[in-house]
Amino acid sequence: MRPVTGRVLERESLHACLDSPVMGSITFLNEVMGRFPDAVSFAPGAPHTAFFDEIDIPRHLDRYRRYLEEERGLTSAQVDRLLYQYGPSRGLINELVAQALKADQGIDVPEESIVVTVGCQEAILLVLRALFTSPRNVLAVVNPCFVGLSGAANLLGIDTVAVDDTEEGLDFAQLDEVCRRARESGSRIRAMYVAPDFSNPSGSCLSLEARHRLLAVAEREDLLLLEDNAYAFTTTDAAALPPLKALPGGERVVHLGTFAKTCMPGARVGYVVADQPVRQVSGGTGMLADELATVKSMVTVNTSPISQAVIGGILLEHQGSVAKAARAKGELYQRNLRILLDALDRHLGAGTGAPAGVSWNRPGGGFFVRLHLTVPADEPLLQRSAQEFGVLWTPMSPFYIGSGGDHQLRLACSYLDPEQIEEGVRRLARFLRAVCP
Ligand SMILES: Cc1ncc(COP(=O)(O)O)c(C=O)c1O
The missing domain is CATH 3.90.1150.10 (Aspartate Aminotransferase, domain 1)
Structure with a gap:
C-alpha cells in the first residue's frame, strides 16, 4: 500500500x-x-447468470435501430445522433415502456408520464428528492425495507417511520396510528414505500384486499404510494395480482420498475411512472414526471442511450412485452x-x-x-x-x-x-x- x-x-x-x-x-x-x-x-439477490448467454448486444442494438428507421421513420444519421449523443433526461424508450406496462400489467399511462432512469435505484432517489421538501414530511415504509430505499432516504435526510409487514402484507392498524401521530405532531406522511409483490428482504406479498385497503388509506390520508415492482414478474400467471397503479385509486401511485431482473442488470435501466398533475406557479399544469426529469438532469443527465437501446431491442424481440422477455x-x-x-x-x-x-x-x-x-x-x-x-x-x-x-x-x-x-x-x-x- x-x-x-x-x-x-x-x-x-x-x-x-x-x-x-x-x-x-x-x-x-x-x-x-x-x-x-x-x-x-x-x-x-442477484439475477441468475444462465440468462447472460442469451444477451447479444449487437443484435439488440440493431433491432432497436431498425425500429427507429422502419417504424419511426428516422434516417440512419438521425439514429446515430440519438444513440451516440447526449439524450433527453426523460428517456428514449418511453413509448416502449408504456406499451409494455399496458400489455403486461394493465397500467395505462401516457409515455410522457414515464422517466427512464439509471436503474430503479435512481428512480427512487429522484422521487424522494422531488417529494420531500421539509423535515415535517415523513416517509412511511413497510418494515423490513429494501436497503436501497432506506439508504436513499438516509442520504437525503428524510425521516422514515416503520409499518410492520404481516402475512397479508402490512399492519393497517399500525399504519392508521402512524398517520394519526404524524398529524398530531404537526408533521405529515407524505408518501409510503411498498413493494406489494414479494418484497426484498422478506418475500411478503400484499393480498388483493390489502391492495384495495392501502389505496383507500392513501386517499383518506392524502398520501402517495411509491410502488416498487421489481419482483412482480416472478409469480405464476395464475397467482399474479394487479399492481396498485392499475387498480381504482391508482392515481395516487408512483410506480417504480427495473429491467435489471427481467432483462439485464448490467444495462442499469429502470423507470418511474409519475402521471400526477403538478400545478405550476405560472398557472399551467404539468406532470410529476416533468419535475423528475428536471431533477434527473442534475443527477445523471440522461440514462445511457446505448443501454436504453439494448433494452428497447430486447422488448421489440418479445413483441413489446416484458412478461414475454422474462x-x-x-x-x-x-x-x-x-x-x-x-x-x-x-x-x-x-x-x-x-x-x-x-x-x-x-x-x-x-x-x-x-x-x-x-x-x-x-x-x-x-x-x-x-x-x-x-x-x-x-x-x-x-x-x-x-x-x-x-x-x-x-x-x-x-x-x-x-x-x-x-x-x-x-x-x-x-x-x-x-x-x-
Ligand atoms: C426491491 C428492489 N427495488 C429496486 C432494486 C434496484 O433495482 P435496480 O438494479 O434497477 O437499481 C432492487 C435491487 O435489488 C430491489 O430489490
Missing part, C-alpha cells in the same frame, strides 16, 4: 449517511464473501424457490430433529425467504457459519428501520443452481443444529 500523504480528512467531517448500519453491513457481507469463495452463498426467468426463479422451500422442509421441517423455533415463510414468488432463529443472526454468527459450515446468508436486522429482525436471516435463491441450493440447505441445517439450542 502507498503511504498516506496529503491533507487527511476526518471521517466525522463527511456526511453522516456514511455511518449508517446498512452501509457497514453491506461492506461486511462483501468482505466475508470474498474471504470464503467456496461457501454456498444465499446472500446476493417468462423463462420467472420460471427459473419459481423453480429455485420451490427447491429451496422443499429442501428447508426436508432438512429443517417437523420430524427432522431440527432445533425447535426455526421457522420460515413460504413466498409464492420473488428471490427471498425469511428464516426465524432462536439465536441472534448477527455478524459473528455469519462469520461462524461461513468459516465452520461453508454457508452464507444475510442478517435481517440491517433491513429494519430502528430495531428489529435480530433473530432473522434472509436466504436468496435467485443466483444459485439446484444442487447448490440443496447443498447449501444441508450445510445450513448442520449449522443451525450446532448453534440453536
Whole structure:
C-alpha cells in the first residue's frame, strides 16, 4: 500500500449517511464473501447468470435501430445522433415502456408520464428528492425495507417511520396510528414505500384486499404510494395480482420498475411512472414526471442511450412485452424457490430433529425467504457459519428501520443452481443444529 500523504480528512467531517448500519453491513457481507469463495452463498439477490448467454448486444442494438428507421421513420444519421449523443433526461424508450406496462400489467399511462432512469435505484432517489421538501414530511415504509430505499432516504435526510409487514402484507392498524401521530405532531406522511409483490428482504406479498385497503388509506390520508415492482414478474400467471397503479385509486401511485431482473442488470435501466398533475406557479399544469426529469438532469443527465437501446431491442424481440422477455426467468426463479422451500422442509421441517423455533415463510414468488432463529443472526454468527459450515446468508436486522429482525436471516435463491441450493440447505441445517439450542 502507498503511504498516506496529503491533507487527511476526518471521517466525522463527511456526511453522516456514511455511518449508517446498512452501509457497514453491506461492506461486511462483501468482505466475508470474498474471504470464503467456496461457501454456498444465499446472500446476493442477484439475477441468475444462465440468462447472460442469451444477451447479444449487437443484435439488440440493431433491432432497436431498425425500429427507429422502419417504424419511426428516422434516417440512419438521425439514429446515430440519438444513440451516440447526449439524450433527453426523460428517456428514449418511453413509448416502449408504456406499451409494455399496458400489455403486461394493465397500467395505462401516457409515455410522457414515464422517466427512464439509471436503474430503479435512481428512480427512487429522484422521487424522494422531488417529494420531500421539509423535515415535517415523513416517509412511511413497510418494515423490513429494501436497503436501497432506506439508504436513499438516509442520504437525503428524510425521516422514515416503520409499518410492520404481516402475512397479508402490512399492519393497517399500525399504519392508521402512524398517520394519526404524524398529524398530531404537526408533521405529515407524505408518501409510503411498498413493494406489494414479494418484497426484498422478506418475500411478503400484499393480498388483493390489502391492495384495495392501502389505496383507500392513501386517499383518506392524502398520501402517495411509491410502488416498487421489481419482483412482480416472478409469480405464476395464475397467482399474479394487479399492481396498485392499475387498480381504482391508482392515481395516487408512483410506480417504480427495473429491467435489471427481467432483462439485464448490467444495462442499469429502470423507470418511474409519475402521471400526477403538478400545478405550476405560472398557472399551467404539468406532470410529476416533468419535475423528475428536471431533477434527473442534475443527477445523471440522461440514462445511457446505448443501454436504453439494448433494452428497447430486447422488448421489440418479445413483441413489446416484458412478461414475454422474462417468462423463462420467472420460471427459473419459481423453480429455485420451490427447491429451496422443499429442501428447508426436508432438512429443517417437523420430524427432522431440527432445533425447535426455526421457522420460515413460504413466498409464492420473488428471490427471498425469511428464516426465524432462536439465536441472534448477527455478524459473528455469519462469520461462524461461513468459516465452520461453508454457508452464507444475510442478517435481517440491517433491513429494519430502528430495531428489529435480530433473530432473522434472509436466504436468496435467485443466483444459485439446484444442487447448490440443496447443498447449501444441508450445510445450513448442520449449522443451525450446532448453534440453536
Ligand atoms: C426491491 C428492489 N427495488 C429496486 C432494486 C434496484 O433495482 P435496480 O438494479 O434497477 O437499481 C432492487 C435491487 O435489488 C430491489 O430489490
